[in-house]
Amino acid sequence: MADVLRIPRPASRRIALVALVVLALDQLTKFFVLRVIGRGDERIVIDGFFKFVHWGNTGAAWSLFMGKNEMLAIIALVALLALFLARHHFDTRTRLGQFALGLIAGGIAGNLVDRLLPSRHEVIDFLRFYLNTSKGEIGFPAFNVADSGICVGVALIFWITWKTEHSGKQPETTEAK
Numbered sequence: 001m002a003d004v005l006r007i008p009r010p011a012s013r014r015i016a017l018v019a020l021v022v023l024a025l026d027q028l029t030k031f032f033v034l035r036v037i038g039r040g041d042e043r044i045v046i047d048g049f050f051k052f053v054h055w056g057n058t059g060a061a062w063s064l065f066m067g068k069n070e071m072l073a074i075i076a077l078v079a080l081l082a083l084f085l086a087r088h089h090f091d092t093r094t095r096l097g098q099f100a101l102g103l104i105a106g107g108i109a110g111n112l113v114d115r116l117l118p119s120r121h122e123v124i125d126f127l128r129f130y131l132n133t134s135k136g137e138i139g140f141p142a143f144n145v146a147d148s149g150i151c152v153g154v155a156l157i158f159w160i161t162w163k164t165e166h167s168g169k170q171p172e173t174t175e176a177k
Contacts, residue, residue: 011092018102019109026110026145033126048132055142056122062141069122073115076108083108090157097160103153110146 037054044051059066083105092098114123130139
């Protein structure tokens with residue numbers, strides 16, 4: 001168990017700092033959306049491509065598990081705890097690995113705050129990319145800064161893992177620097 005809790009202090013600080021920045025940016029942007037855009041409203045930024053929306057989501061990605069906000073809040077808490085306890089299984093020796101874990105933790109925390117706040121009880125999504133077609137609008141589901149942090153962090157973890165496995169050598173550590 002001692003190995004699970006052991007991580008170099010600078011690495012922990014970097015992970016926490018990135019997570020806090022993602023959490024702060026996520027909540028700041030959602031605060032702005034809540035003040036400027038009415039629920040269900042849209043503001044077109046680039047016609048036929050991008051708009052700001054104010055949509056609530058009590059489900060997970062792509063609105064899976066709609067109405068399961070409490071269950072998803074518990075899952076997010078468990079995920080944060082698991083990420084913390086299993087962080088030594090990820091490449092936290094590099095700044096990029098620390099950055100990736102910070103993005104994921106900050107993203108999970110940002111959406112968790114939405115689920116737990118009595119004034120919300122749903123995740124606020126506001127970024128919407130789409131195309132206008134002859135059959136109507138098609139697009140990527142609306143998302144937010146927290147979702148972006150999670151997706152980018154997971155992609156970085158995959159890339160780091162692939163790169164390490166295919167290079168045949170261990171990455172340089174940041175602790176000696």
